[in-house]
Amino acid sequence: MAFQKLSNFNKLLWLLLKFEFMIPSHALYVHWPFCISKCPYCDFNSHVRSAIDETLWERCLLQELVYTAQTVNKGPLTSVFFGGGTPSLMPPSLVHALLDKAKSLFGFVPDIEITLEANPGTYDESRFKDFAQAGINRLSLGVQSFNDKSLKFLGRIHNSIEAHKALTGAKKLFPRVSFDLIYALPNQSLSSWKAELAQALDYDPSHLSLYQLTFEEGTPFTHRRDTGQLHPMADEEALSLYLETQTIMDAQGLPRYEISNHAKPGFESAHNLTYWNYGVYSGIGPGAHGRCLIQDQKMATRCLKNPEKWTLQVLDRGHGWEDSQPIESLTRFEEAIMMGLRLSKGIPWSQMAALSETLTTALRNSTHFTTLMTEGFLNSEEDYFWLTPKGLLTQSACVSYLLNDLT
Numbered sequence: 209m210a211f212q213k214l215s216n217f218n219k220l221l222w223l224l225l226k227f228e229f230m231i232p233s234h235a236l237y238v239h240w241p242f243c244i245s246k247c248p249y250c251d252f253n254s255h256v257r258s259a260i261d262e263t264l265w266e267r268c269l270l271q272e273l274v275y276t277a278q279t280v281n282k283g284p285l286t287s288v289f290f291g292g293g294t295p296s297l298m299p300p301s302l303v304h305a306l307l308d309k310a311k312s313l314f315g316f317v318p319d320i321e322i323t324l325e326a327n328p329g330t331y332d333e334s335r336f337k338d339f340a341q342a343g344i345n346r347l348s349l350g351v352q353s354f355n356d357k358s359l360k361f362l363g364r365i366h367n368s369i370e371a372h373k374a375l376t377g378a379k380k381l382f383p384r385v386s387f388d389l390i391y392a393l394p395n396q397s398l399s400s401w402k403a404e405l406a407q408a409l410d411y412d413p414s415h416l417s418l419y420q421l422t423f424e425e426g427t428p429f430t431h432r433r434d435t436g437q438l439h440p441m442a443d444e445e446a447l448s449l450y451l452e453t454q455t456i457m458d459a460q461g462l463p464r465y466e467i468s469n470h471a472k473p474g475f476e477s478a479h480n481l482t483y484w485n486y487g488v489y490s491g492i493g494p495g496a497h498g499r500c501l502i503q504d505q506k507m508a509t510r511c512l513k514n515p516e517k518w519t520l521q522v523l524d525r526g527h528g529w530e531d532s533q534p535i536e537s538l539t540r541f542e543e544a545i546m547m548g549l550r551l552s553k554g555i556p557w558s559q560m561a562a563l564s565e566t567l568t569t570a571l572r573n574s575t576h577f578t579t580l581m582t583e584g585f586l587n588s589e590e591d592y593f594w595l596t597p598k599g600l601l602t603q604s605a606c607v608s609y610l611l612n613d614l615t
């Protein structure tokens with residue numbers, strides 16, 4: 209919201225300064241690990257509890273935020289992301305307190321993006337108004353489907369009427385709204401998916417996340433698949449849904465900028481771009497990860513996953529970090545490739561060279577790089593290299609193949 213309050217002259221000045229000095233991104237992720245119920249496809253660090261001690265959680269999250277600010281390199285935050293679990297279950301006063309504290313500890317850039325993930329089943333106009341007043345300027349709604357049968361199959365707590373109500377309400381309250389849909393469900397026809405996509409596009413979204421249903425280890429869906437109770441969509445069918453989706457989204461001016469994410473130009477998620485550009489971010493809350501700078505060394509940090517163990521450690525030691533390790537040069541290089549090759553525009557060669565000139569030369573000259581180029585999975589020009597649409601379809605296999613040749 210801070211950016212909206214600036215005069216047009218100051219906004220222009222800020223954008224010029226940002227461009228001129230390439231202000232580095234610095235993101236903060238806050239994990240809220242609780243949900244009303246567990247969806248059968250989900251392997252996120254989310255838990256169902258009959259009661260939550262909100263005072264304790266406020267104390268612990270604020271404490272870990274202070275510890276993080278004391279530990280990592282300073283610099284204003286470019287984005288904050290409340291993810292989960294279901295952060296729309298957080299008390300708005302806690303979101304407010306965390307944002308106030310983060311601003312006083314790190315500072316905020318004027319056009320900071322502050323996102324909260326929300327479940328449509330938790331929509332309540334007055335609570336969501338409070339989130340907007342607390343400083344949330346981007347809401348990401350887990351709509352998943354506009355079809356009641358699909359919502360039931362996905363084990364969601366909301367129905368299609370509630371999805372529409374939450375979307376309509378959110379659009380009035382937040383300057384930016386994104387929402388998630390899941391497709392390639394068993395037996396889903398192309399026409400029914402297209403009908404859902406049309407309903408989504410009726411909202412004139414500036415950002416949409418479209419995920420193909422994946423079967424994650426340890427989830428009830430995977431168990432049902434493995435025991436023959438559930439039959440995933442065949443790969444060729446899923447592929448045709450995917451290709452049709454790209455055509456529709458391109459025609460609507462919402463091209464894919466990442467494997468599953470579409471945006472009008474300029475409305476990409478700044479926070480997620482920090483991950484994909486292998487920028488600097490800190491994570492607080494159970495299971496949160498960070499790639500932050502500590503005394504100018506890039507470190508991988510990880511918080512304890514279990515919510516109760518995390519609170520106990522925060523009370524005891526002032527933070528819930530389970531691990532914090534310097535990231536060695538080869539790992540930094542590999543991680544940057546893994547993240548950056550998710551983006552349609554790919555990775556600037558200069559970014560890789562800044563990480564390691566030697567490895568960049570090795571990558572450019574590797575047999576696997578040439579093979580992927582010849583086979584039409586990869587493209588490279590003077591400034592950038594990127595996976596083609598064919599390569600993005602098999603992104604993780606392409607990345608593994610590329611990295612195999614480096615080690």
Ligand SMILES: C[S@@+](CC[C@H](N)C(=O)[O-])C[C@H]1O[C@@H](n2cnc3c(N)ncnc32)[C@H](O)[C@@H]1O
Nearest residue numbers: 249250292293325326327350388419420421422
């Ligand atoms: C943390 S959730 C979003 C907020 C909230 N928890 C909710 O579900 O409404 C992140 C998103 O990941 C997607 N997702 C999670 N598990 C998935 C799976 N197995 N297959 C496809 N998409 C999945 C869903 O679209 C979900 O909205």
Ligand code: SF4
Nearest residue numbers: 243246247250254293
């Ligand atoms: S509400 Fe979201 S985070 Fe919670 S279980 Fe469902 S998909 Fe996972």
